[in-house]
Amino acid sequence: MSEIRSFIKALKKLPGIGEKSAERIVFFLLDKEKGNKIREEIKKALIEMENIKECKQCHNYTKDSLCSICNDTSREKDKILIVETPFDIEIIEESKIYNGLYHVLGGVLSPINGIDSSKLHIESLIRRVNRDVKEIIIATGTGTEGEATAIYLKDILKPYNVNVSRIATGVPKGMDITLTDRSTLKEAIKHRKNYED
Numbered sequence: 001m002s003e004i005r006s007f008i009k010a011l012k013k014l015p016g017i018g019e020k021s022a023e024r025i026v027f028f029l030l031d032k033e034k035g036n037k038i039r040e041e042i043k044k045a046l047i048e049m050e051n052i053k054e055c056k057q058c059h060n061y062t063k064d065s066l067c068s069i070c071n072d073t074s075r076e077k078d079k080i081l082i083v084e085t086p087f088d089i090e091i092i093e094e095s096k097i098y099n100g101l102y103h104v105l106g107g108v109l110s111p112i113n114g115i116d117s118s119k120l121h122i123e124s125l126i127r128r129v130n131r132d133v134k135e136i137i138i139a140t141g142t143g144t145e146g147e148a149t150a151i152y153l154k155d156i157l158k159p160y161n162v163n164v165s166r167i168a169t170g171v172p173k174g175m176d177i178t179l180t181d182r183s184t185l186k187e188a189i190k191h192r193k194n195y196e197d
Contacts (some may be wrong), residue, residue, distance in 0.1 A: 059104035
């Protein structure tokens with residue numbers, strides 16, 4: 001049936017979903033007993049996702065103009081932790097080790113993929129670096145592109161009177177931050193190191 005094949009094809013575009021997984025999901029959702037309730041939950045969640053946008057300050061996901069973290073008065077406003085994606089924020093928040101603000105770059109520098117500094121949220125980061133910000137913590141991945149992005153950020157932040165540090169201990173070289181377990185990530189943030197000139 002073409003509708004079933006179309007659904008399977010669409011699901012395969014999601015990360016981590018192959019042909020067999022997509023087929024199992026589709027046929028589970030089609031099951032009258034098991035699938036009806038979940039189908040309704042998925043429909044509702046997809047409709048609600050239409051209201052999600054980028055936070056105008058940090059580029060995290062939000063329903064309002066500012067996300068809940070930027071709006072939280074109990075957060076330490078003198079620290080900004082730079083991440084690649086909003087998903088990274090979720091992982092770091094679960095560690096409960098960090099209570100400052102965030103800034104989502106929207107990726108990393110990748111000349112081979114045509115991603116230069118103009119395609120990342122770097123200008124808005126620079127606008128946020130004011131006299132109240134004491135430390136910028138760079139938490140991009142430790143692969144080649146993540147490291148290159150970290151070095152680039154360190155260099156452009158040099159003229160500002162701000163301490164620039166980098167997560168280090170515990171995050172294996174070349175590993176994406178989203179694949180790092182919570183306790184390792186907690187230690188990486190806790191034992192961050194300052195950049196040397």
